[in-house]
Amino acid sequence: MDRFVYLTFDGLSRGAVFAAFALALVLIWRATRIVNFAQGAMAVATAYAGFSVSSATGSYWLGFAVAIVTGLALGAVTERVVMRFVDHSSHLNGVVVALGLVLVIQGGLGMIYGNEYRPAAAPFSRDAFTVGGVALLSRFDLFVFAAVGAVCVLLALLFTRTAVGLRMRAAAFAPDVARLLGVHVGGMLTLGWALAAGVGSLAGMLVLPTELGLHPNAMDVVFVSAFTAAVVGGLDSAPGSVAGGLVVGLIVSYVSGYLGATVAPIAVLVLLVVVLLGRPGGLFSRGKARTV
Amino acid sequence: MLRVEKLTAGYGGIPVLEDIDLDVRAGSVVAVLGANGAGKTTLLRTLSGLLPLQKGRVLIDGQDMRGVRTEEMVRRGVAHVPEGRGVVTELTVDENLRLGGLWRKDRADARRALDEVYELFEPLARRRRFPGHQLSGGERQLLALGRALVGRPKLLLLDEPSLGLAPKITAQIMTLLADLRDRTGLTVLLVEQNVRSALAVADEAVVLALGRVVSRGTALDDDLRHAYLGF
Numbered sequence: 001m002d003r004f005v006y007l008t009f010d011g012l013s014r015g016a017v018f019a020a021f022a023l024a025l026v027l028i029w030r031a032t033r034i035v036n037f038a039q040g041a042m043a044v045a046t047a048y049a050g051f052s053v054s055s056a057t058g059s060y061w062l063g064f065a066v067a068i069v070t071g072l073a074l075g076a077v078t079e080r081v082v083m084r085f086v087d088h089s090s091h092l093n094g095v096v097v098a099l100g101l102v103l104v105i106q107g108g109l110g111m112i113y114g115n116e117y118r119p120a121a122a123p124f125s126r127d128a129f130t131v132g133g134v135a136l137l138s139r140f141d142l143f144v145f146a147a148v149g150a151v152c153v154l155l156a157l158l159f160t161r162t163a164v165g166l167r168m169r170a171a172a173f174a175p176d177v178a179r180l181l182g183v184h185v186g187g188m189l190t191l192g193w194a195l196a197a198g199v200g201s202l203a204g205m206l207v208l209p210t211e212l213g214l215h216p217n218a219m220d221v222v223f224v225s226a227f228t229a230a231v232v233g234g235l236d237s238a239p240g241s242v243a244g245g246l247v248v249g250l251i252v253s254y255v256s257g258y259l260g261a262t263v264a265p266i267a268v269l270v271l272l273v274v275v276l277l278g279r280p281g282g283l284f285s286r287g288k289a290r291t292v
Numbered sequence: 293m294l295r296v297e298k299l300t301a302g303y304g305g306i307p308v309l310e311d312i313d314l315d316v317r318a319g320s321v322v323a324v325l326g327a328n329g330a331g332k333t334t335l336l337r338t339l340s341g342l343l344p345l346q347k348g349r350v351l352i353d354g355q356d357m358r359g360v361r362t363e364e365m366v367r368r369g370v371a372h373v374p375e376g377r378g379v380v381t382e383l384t385v386d387e388n389l390r391l392g393g394l395w396r397k398d399r400a401d402a403r404r405a406l407d408e409v410y411e412l413f414e415p416l417a418r419r420r421r422f423p424g425h426q427l428s429g430g431e432r433q434l435l436a437l438g439r440a441l442v443g444r445p446k447l448l449l450l451d452e453p454s455l456g457l458a459p460k461i462t463a464q465i466m467t468l469l470a471d472l473r474d475r476t477g478l479t480v481l482l483v484e485q486n487v488r489s490a491l492a493v494a495d496e497a498v499v500l501a502l503g504r505v506v507s508r509g510t511a512l513d514d515d516l517r518h519a520y521l522g523f
Contacts, residue, residue, distance in 0.1 A: 167391075170380050176342060177374065178391075179363045180371075182364075183391075
């Protein structure tokens, strides 16, 4: 039972990161109908920038801020310089370009930083508190929950309470109507990509200290889990992506704990296939609203 | 108010409209009539910049609109209510209406305009928090029209406002257009298939056929009715 409790908390912590990463995928999917397969590579690139600054200055938090800001900028540049010029008549075009970006970014990082693992320090202790002999959460886990929770609340407020959020939603759902109402749709798309990449960078900074460290391919497996989380939640649903992230995090934790870490990626893929076969719109999707 | 000279426009380089001339004076309602495929919707989409001009000029208050982007048109007093699906169905009624005034600098007047629309269209006031996809077809049309009015436009481009509406509501909308014209000097370019409703309110009618203007005249011109509209 102690083990189950520990694995549950561990799973929720992992799941929070997957949720943030899935949220980044959903933000772009809702705005452009593109699954940004480059999200993982982009997050790693910004994490390299962040940890470079951290090691140069000795300040984790300065590096953390640099990673997030670099993520925002990289997202905006990716939309403005690359994705805007992709022919959107087929969804496949955006996917192929995103996959191309993965190769370019990972290749570039390999050339600049090398292909060996580099340390990615955590800002807080990863030793779990124990209550009554049961290991629960570490300070770092609490930081992960707080950071992801804050991002979810801020994004929810942005989209539901502000004029910019209303413009962004209108631009995503009905670009032509939004244009007729004076919304600069291109600017909203750039902002959407920036926000998504910023959230992706945050997820990268939160997950890398728990993995083997910095490496150009460090987010590949995380991306699969986050993509599964987004599909489980329904690619159109932001709350669904958060719930999906927690579900995937728990599954990864239980499977790793009881069956072994090597089985976990297989379990994630099985979940992905089962959801795609049984409920392709995701468990929380409200896709029918779009077809009326 | 609106002057169109030798306008040619269409999709993918293939013209749908050719050599269209149009003169809409301020404070008038001009109906654009014609069969399916005549180019009525294409005309409105070109005027609001959703489709590029291939040839010709569009002047609004004497200013050439070439190069003016769609999102700027609303700031120049042009509101386009597109056919059928003008409502953002994922947003609530209130969000749709607020969207109509977000570009305005005069926030206080945008709020006043919003309240006026709720007074004008009572069914919308009762469904403020409803998402667009839960509205009936008629309510969606009211919402799209109301959202345009929140921007207090000078020129309203209306595409088939009677589509899917009960005759009584269509008549109410036409009366409202006439009232806005008389009271505020609003200029309306009204694309309609419901000829009787349109002619009841229009000061002038233009008939399109296969992308060309084939007739124009006052709304009650008998020749126009007989020749192109069959009654």
